[in-house]
Amino acid sequence: MSDLIKSASEELRGLILEALGKLVAEGAAPADALPDFAVEIPADKTHGDFAANTAMVCARAFKMPPRKIAELLCEKIDLSGSVFDRAEIAGPGFMNFFLNKKWFSDALKNVLDENDNYGRTNAGNGKRVLVEFVSANPTGPMHIGNARGGAIGDCLASVLDWAGYKAEREFYVNDAGNQIEKFGKSLDLRYMQLCSDKGAAAIEKYSDTEELIKYLYDLSGEGMDFEMPEDVYLGMDIIEHALNFLNINGNSYAEASVEDRRKALVDYALPINIAGLERDLKKYRIIYDNWFKESVIHERNETKTVVDKLLENGNAYELDGAVWFKATEYGMDKDFVLRRSNGLYTYIVPDIAYHYDKLVTRNFDKAINILGADHHGYVPRLKAALTALGVDASKLDVILMQMVHLVRNGETVKLSKRSGKAITLVTLLDEIPIDAARFYFNLREANSQFEFDLDLAVEKSSQNPVFYVQYAHARICSLMANLTAEGITLPKNADLTLLSDTREIELIRHLASLPREVELAAKNYDPSKLTKYAIDTATLFHRFYDGCSVKNAETPELMNARIILAQAVRQVLRNVLTILKIECPEKM
Secondary structure (H helix, E strand, C coil), X not given: CCCHHHHHHHHHHHHHXXXXXXXXXXXXXXXXXXXXXXXXXXXXXXXXXXXXXXXXXXXXXXXXXXXXXXXHHHHHCCCCCCCEEEEEEECCCEEEEEECHHHHHHHHHHHHHHHHHCCCCCCCCCCEEEEECCCCCCCCCCCHHHHHHHXXXXXXXXXXXXXXXXXXXXXXXXXXXXXXXXXXXXXXXXXXXXXXXXXHHHHHHCCCHHHHHHHHHHHCCCCCCCCCCCCCCCCHHHHHHHHHXXXXXXXXXXXXXXXXXXXXXXXXXXXXXXXXXXXXXXXXXXXXXXXXXHHHHHHCCHHHHHHHHHHHCCCEEEECCEEEECHHHHCCCCCEEEECCCCCECCHHHHHHHHHHHHHHCCCCEEEEEEEHHHCCHHHHHHHHHHHCCCCHHHEEEEEECCEEEEECCEECCCCXXXXXXXXXXXXXXXXXXXXXXXXXXXXXXXXXXXXXXXXHCCCCCCCHHHHHXXXXXXXXXXXXXXXXXXXXXCCCCCHHHCCCHHHHHHHHHHHCHHHHHHHHHHCCCCHHHHHHHHHHHHHHHHHHHHCCCCCCCCHHHHHHHHHHHHHHHHHHHHHHHHCCCCCCCCC
């Protein structure tokens, strides 16, 4: 796995340092340590493939104008045998360097030699990373926020894998605590409604299950013997669970204690919901390595262990029967409760124990969480508690994901999770292709809000970015098929130095940057870099293909070189779409 841009940058730095050494040896430059300089890729490629600010930063040390320093360096720098063709001085002393034709040829060969592995790097050195994402409460279907988090998290794990990390995907199942109590209460009330005289009458009136559920949902308990309060889930899925439980068990639980009845209802419905989450995520092409249940934390008594450790090491104290964490000693405004006076742990304690398990018990080098923006205040608390437990909190990175707004016919689609009227992940995937969902949710950085245009996502035009990228791949496949059908043998080798048109050079330079983009996407936890890269690749290919004829090239040799270039583009598009788990159609 090679990165020709990185190796060229490192080679250039070495050549400049060597030239500086010559100037020092000749007494033209001071022997003292010189300031560090930057080797960068100019935005304007007329300024070269690489630029160095060496002369600018050395002006004070050399006690001479930057332009003069640049002239001295250009006299001493030896580019023979390197990947560089020439150097030029611009403005007050910037040094611009141009790659030779062999480098561009090697870049294309590199793509085709590495094939399906092109773009992979060893930057991660095999470090173990745990990416936790979605982790939706298993009390109902997944909503649009989960859909965005799923696409970002899954693609980030792929990016990390391609960057040389050992990434695992984990879903944290909140199968304990207040949400489950609320779930049980909601199921209980719906079940008791159905067991009532009015519930029985409704069941008799509506033989169709969907009509019955809709009838009860529209009433929301109004006019029934058991009305639904504000602090419960009102979704249709709750009614469906209660009805199915009734069909299995009849009214037998109506006389049971509330505690026993709610436990039975949760024990019935929760596994169904968890299985549904796993099924729906698989449809979304997400397969987790681990499904970690919160209940395991409680079964192992790890909540008590965590609080006891904080008490023992002096980072927690008892007051009025409750246990408080000394958050103010870790830069926070006020201390917070870990265990209430009634003996119940606050919601954050299982999370502290869970992350202790990630970073200490399972010893991951890095834990990455993708959470909603409403967790902004939660993260410092969690990190402070981990630090107090002796854990390196810098090993936990949290990506706070902003909301996504669905738009249809130019208007925002209103969402309401509590009422059950939200567009869920499943209903979204029934409406738009999976490819579009995964691509669109990775079009922007996680910390940015954006509008998801439902109409555009199904549009088959260049305005639809995923269609635009897939079309570029299909266009190349069609080109190869047509050439073969016309009796033209696709070359395995060609004189790639013939590729000299600016559109060809720009395209090759872009293909060579994929390993660097993968590395940056992993470093910044930003898969959107790859959707942007894919769009740019498609744009540069279409520009090349429309302006540089392949079949009708001036010479057979040039045609062969352009065929190789097109094949390299196809390989790069395929690899990027593979990282994103998006299909690569050969025909469209």
